[in-house]
Amino acid sequence: MTAMAEDKGVVLTDEQKKSRKRRSLAIALVLTFLVILFYVVTIVKLGPGAAKRVEAPAISVIA
Amino acid sequence: MSLVSEERTARADHLSGFAGVEDYWALLKPRVMSLVVFTALVGIVRAPGDIHPVIGFVALLCIAIGAGAAGALNMWWDADIDARMDRTRARPIPAGRVEPGEAMVFGLILSGASVLMLGLLVGVLAGALLAFTIFFYAVIYSMWLKRATPQNIVIGGAAGALPPVIGWAAVTGAVSLEPLLLFALIFIWTPPHFWALALLKKRDYERAGIPMLPNVAGDDETRKQILLYSIALAPLGVAPFALGMTGWLYGAISIVLGALFLIFAWQVYRKREGEAAERTAKHLFAYSVLYLFLLFAVLLGEGMVR
Structure with a gap:
């Protein structure tokens, strides 16, 4: 009974907690970098005219 | 607890x-x-x-x-x-x-x-x-x-x-001929580079049970193979110039670097005993890294100013 009450799950040491924090930070940085990279690559792939509004084709009116 | x-x-x-x-x-x-x-x-x-x-x-x-x-x-x-x-x-x-x-x-x-x-x-x-x-x-x-x-x-x-x-x-x-030549250059460069290291780390490889050439065929055979691969490597290094893919700068540098590679490999082949033998293997290993780096650096430089 007492054993179950005091059970706090896996207890990490301070050193392990520090390592985990550093790993989490590194993953966050990598993910942020990838978000920016994919955004930039998308813009590059779309080309310089990507932001321009497509002009409607001229309709010739036959009088 | x-x-x-x-x-x-x-x-x-x-x-x-x-x-x-x-x-x-x-x-x-x-x-x-x-x-x-x-x-x-x-x-x-x-x-x-x-x-x-x-x-x-x-x-x-x-x-x-x-x-x-x-x-x-x-x-x-x-x-x-x-x-x-x-x-x-x-x-x-x-x-x-x-x-x-x-x-x-x-x-x-x-x-x-x-x-x-x-x-x-x-x-x-x-x-x-x-x-x-x-x-x-x-x-x-x-x-x-x-x-x-x-x-x-x-x-x-x-x-x-x-x-x-x-x-x-x-x-x-x-893929065309030039990248395949670069492939061949690194491919033929690899054996003398690693076998020079294997001569130095023979005991390590033996302990790990990895059948490197010096452990299986002996030091003398390894030295011979290093020399043979180096003889193949030196002209291969010059090939991009000989086939008109590079400028004179690469041609001149690749000839000099290739000749030096042969000299280092010859030293490894000749000196077979004691500290001198170990020193020649160390020199070849270090020089092989420099050789590949310099050849590719010149190729890079020539490619950038083209």
């Missing part, structure tokens, strides 16, 4: 929760990765046609990550022999900082991600070549050849020789 808690704490200690970011970085074999990036860059710069700088950067990044992933898979597979060699026992897995399974998953995820990114964002052929390179290094070399034959690094050298071809394919979407 209760029994249950003590048990859980013990399990937490056993888990590799101490692995730092630098351990995962070490799994990528950053020194090998830097050579791969450099030779791939030469392939990109020398290829005819234009590539947007951002796409070129993505290509280099994917090639670097792919090479690193192959390194991680190699460390996962070779953890048992790494633990028996002085040169490698401080690596993250044998040192106990990273679990083997973690390294395997890390390598597989990076392999998949780098191949997909390269294939989708840069070009299908480049992506396919990167996938083949990773497969060749991790499966053909690490899992099969390395422990099976003294020709391990000869055939396995193909994986290290492919990056300039991948770089070229990233720009052109095809």
